[in-house]
Amino acid sequence: MNWDDLRIIAAVRDEGTYAGASTRLRIDETTVGRRLSRIERALGLRLFEAADGVRRPTRSCEAVLAHVEAMAVHAAEIGRVGESLAGPVGRLRIASTNTVAEEVLSPRASDFLRANPGLALQFLTSSENVKFSRWEADLAIRLRKPDKGDFAISKLGDIKLYYFEPVTTEREPVLCAYPDELGAIPEMQFLRTKQGRARCVTDNVRVIRSVIRAHEAAGVLPEYVCADLLADRRLRATLLPKRRDVWLLVQNHLKRDAATRVTIDWVRVCFQEMSRA
Numbered sequence: 001m002n003w004d005d006l007r008i009i010a011a012v013r014d015e016g017t018y019a020g021a022s023t024r025l026r027i028d029e030t031t032v033g034r035r036l037s038r039i040e041r042a043l044g045l046r047l048f049e050a051a052d053g054v055r056r057p058t059r060s061c062e063a064v065l066a067h068v069e070a071m072a073v074h075a076a077e078i079g080r081v082g083e084s085l086a087g088p089v090g091r092l093r094i095a096s097t098n099t100v101a102e103e104v105l106s107p108r109a110s111d112f113l114r115a116n117p118g119l120a121l122q123f124l125t126s127s128e129n130v131k132f133s134r135w136e137a138d139l140a141i142r143l144r145k146p147d148k149g150d151f152a153i154s155k156l157g158d159i160k161l162y163y164f165e166p167v168t169t170e171r172e173p174v175l176c177a178y179p180d181e182l183g184a185i186p187e188m189q190f191l192r193t194k195q196g197r198a199r200c201v202t203d204n205v206r207v208i209r210s211v212i213r214a215h216e217a218a219g220v221l222p223e224y225v226c227a228d229l230l231a232d233r234r235l236r237a238t239l240l241p242k243r244r245d246v247w248l249l250v251q252n253h254l255k256r257d258a259a260t261r262v263t264i265d266w267v268r269v270c271f272q273e274m275s276r277a
């Protein structure tokens with residue numbers, strides 16, 4: 001049963017005849033009768049009684065119509081949702097790593113959503129890239145420039161990288177590194193210049209940060225997760241000469257969408273504020 005079928009019940013009740021309902025709904029009279037019979041079979045109810053050439057609703061019909069009328073009110077209210085909200089309206093799915101969402105985007109999300117009551121954000125967080133070509137996300141933030149595809153690519157900025165090591169330690173610090181598949185990133189290029197083998201390997205920067213905090217390990221971290229480490233006098237921080245590029249991917253069909261444009265501007269501001277901080 002669908003909404004059009006339910007509208008037939010209301011039309012027959014209001015017009016009193018199949019002919020009147022067909023004129024109102026602009027469908028054939030036989031179609032009205034056939035669909036009404038289908039509805040009655042589906043519900044197991046008799047909805048109308050014929051009396052003096054008029055279709056009169058049964059008590060069961062009146063009960064059904066009370067729900068139909070409530071649905072009509074809700075449908076009308078849904079149609080007015082956009083009119084009642086200031087600014088653009090939409091739901092945007094943003095894919096990024098966990099730490100970008102936690103440290104860069106989410107601290108600034110409340111103010112953005114408060115200023116844009118018609119918008120909703122869904123954060124898709126994972127160390128694995130979503131299938132952007134399959135529309136699993138509307139926007140994606142990548143820390144490596146992706147291959148060309150059916151989407152718009154623009155550079156958001158770059159991220160400072162710091163190598164942390166304990167100022168003093170009784171033994172050689174544990175070297176933290178990233179997996180071999182990330183061997184091309186600036187962090188790994190720098191770490192290959194260091195002596196010793198990596199004994200803590202992970203793609204999770206929060207794990208590396210926690211290990212470094214114990215003042216017995218060394219590793220490279222992006223600026224957005226290491227503010228506390230930079231203030232730690234028991235650690236030596238070295239700014240790497242290379243930075244990590246940040247890229248924004250946008251689905252082509254959304255490039256001119258008002259909600260998307262506002263969200264893109266906000267994402268750019270998030271990274272600008274992170275750099276200034």
